[in-house]
Structures are given as C-alpha cells and as structure tokens.
Amino acid sequence: MKLNYLTSKEAQPEAQEWEKVIDPDGIEAVDLELAEIDDRRLRQLFEHWNSARGGRPWLARMDFRPEACPLILPHLALIEHCRDALPSLRIRLTGEEIANPGFGFARGGYVEHLTPPWYRDHLLATCRSALAQGRPAHQLVRAIYECRVILYWRLVLPVSRHGDTVDMLLIASVRTRRLADFIAAGRALR
Numbered sequence: 001m002k003l004n005y006l007t008s009k010e011a012q013p014e015a016q017e018w019e020k021v022i023d024p025d026g027i028e029a030v031d032l033e034l035a036e037i038d039d040r041r042l043r044q045l046f047e048h049w050n051s052a053r054g055g056r057p058w059l060a061r062m063d064f065r066p067e068a069c070p071l072i073l074p075h076l077a078l079i080e081h082c083r084d085a086l087p088s089l090r091i092r093l094t095g096e097e098i099a100n101p102g103f104g105f106a107r108g109g110y111v112e113h114l115t116p117p118w119y120r121d122h123l124l125a126t127c128r129s130a131l132a133q134g135r136p137a138h139q140l141v142r143a144i145y146e147c148r149v150i151l152y153w154r155l156v157l158p159v160s161r162h163g164d165t166v167d168m169l170l171i172a173s174v175r176t177r178r179l180a181d182f183i184a185a186g187r188a189l190r
Helices: 012-021 040-052 070-075 117-133 179-188
Strands: 026-032 076-081 089-094 137-145 148-160 168-175
Touching: 026 117, 040 070, 040 148, 040 168, 070 076, 070 168, 076 117, 117 137, 117 148, 117 168
Parallel strands: none
Antiparallel strands: 026 137, 076 089, 076 168, 137 148, 148 168
16 A cells, blocks of 8 residues: 555645744744843843843943943844834944844844845834833744745844833843754743
8 A cells, every 4th residue: 555645635635734833934033031140251241231221121221331241242133123214213222143144134124124034023013012122032033045045033123212101122042952952941832
C-alpha cells in the first residue's frame, strides 16, 4: 500500500498547515514577563531604566546614563516619535550590533521606510504599541529571512523628552542561539 501525502484528501489540511509553518520570510514575537529577563545586558539596562525613572511611569531622556549599562550599547537603538510629522518614527541612534542598513535600520532612517514590508510592519506595530501603552515590554522574537532562522530577545523601554508623554523608545535586541531559550519561551510562537 502506497500513501501519497500530496493527494490524499485526509492529508491535505496537514499539508496546508505545514506550508504555513515554513512560510518563507516573516517575523513574530511572544511577550514575556520582565522578571524573565535572563540576559545580563538586558537585565542591566532594565535595572538602570527602572531605578533612574524614580517612581515615574517612564524614564526622562536626560536621566538615561549610557555608562550605567555599557554592555548593551552595541545592541541598543533609540527611536523618536515625531508626532506631527510623516514619517513619524525616526531612528535617532543605533548600536553596531542592532544596525541593519540593508533593511534601512540605521541612524537617521525612519521605521516607516524599513524593508522588507513584513519587518517594517512588525516593528511599526511594536513601536506604536509601546508608545500607546507607555510601559516596558520583554519579548522573544523569531525572524525567518532567506531560509535563516534568527532568534533574539528584545526589550522595549518608554522614554520621555519632557516628562509628560512617551515620545522615545529604547529598544535593545540581543541574539540567542540557544534552542532551549526558544523552546522554553516560545510557547506562543508557532
């Protein structure tokens, strides 16, 4: 008896599910608890942000001290929200490990101009959500690009230039190659 998995009516839904799993390029993230920050560089940044904000809901830009968390600087970006401008999300600063000039993620660029579209849309949604909620986010991110799987931890921290609204974001991304990290935290990644 020979089974043809491509033509069997019972197997077709499974084949469709399989095709979704290996979608060629894309990105997804799962939210994690802040207490689950394992990477020491991300932990150091979060602890500095948390203590420097002094009980305020977010950090004042003038209170950020890069020397308090030097290990994260190569992995750190600063995104500024220019409320009355289009495009509105300006990339003010990028560390050498987080910069991606091929995608347009570089100092002076705009999130709205990033490519490919799936990456741009994902980062736009992440930034807009963080700006609207005004609270930190810790995530595990999985990107698939040109048949490569890229896993990284991301920490998004709200910052205010003048103290009244969130108008900047500190975004730190640290790659992980440990499959166990992905499996343990990837309960919502499919």
